[in-house]
Structures are given as structure tokens and as C-alpha cells.
Amino acid sequence: MQFLLENRDAIRNEPCGLCGQLMSAPAGVQLLLSGSSAPVCPDCGRKHAPSLAALAHLAEAAMRIGRIHRHSVFPPLTALLDLANAAEKYAQATQSLSDCGL
Numbered sequence: 001m002q003f004l005l006e007n008r009d010a011i012r013n014e015p016c017g018l019c020g021q022l023m024s025a026p027a028g029v030q031l032l033l034s035g036s037s038a039p040v041c042p043d044c045g046r047k048h049a050p051s052l053a054a055l056a057h058l059a060e061a062a063m064r065i066g067r068i069h070r071h072s073v074f075p076p077l078t079a080l081l082d083l084a085n086a087a088e089k090y091a092q093a094t095q096s097l098s099d100c101g102l
């Protein structure tokens, strides 16, 4: 299975390309199945492409902070913690890949 990240500009309600669960994907960076362009739900993403799923989550958190930052100088602490948390998960996901020798 191959995956790709795509920046989509609209909300889509589609079934996950792997498990068939209906998902509402917000606009932004999304994990897709290469070839069919079907979206991949967070659960399947974590299972089959952990580093890409973590990267998509990190991009989503960063975009949310960017939007908030446009309207106020100091984003709320919870948004900053979300971003830090997403960054840590991405670092862990890529670390476990390098542990496997990939």
C-alpha cells in the first residue's frame, strides 16, 4: 500500500479507503491512498502509515495555530499544547521508523 499527503481545500465526507468507515475530513493536509485518492481515517493512518499520519496531524495543528495567530497576538495555550503534542507524535513516529531500519 502506498500513501500520499494532499492539501485539499474543501471538507469532504467520504468512506475511509481501507476500513470503509464514513469520515468527515476537514480542509487541509490529508492522508490519501495512492492511486484511488480515497481518504484514510486516523485509525488506519496510525496503523499503516504512522509517520505520514503524524505529519498530517502536525500540519493540521500548525494551520490551526496560524489561523488563530492572524486574529490575536497570543494563541491560546491549549492550541500551542496541541501543536507541541502533534510535533512530539511526529518525532516519535519517525523515530520508530528509523528504529526499524527504514
Ligand SMILES: [Zn+2]
Binding pocket: 016, 017, 018, 019, 020, 021, 040, 041, 042, 043, 044, 045
Ligand atoms: Zn480506516
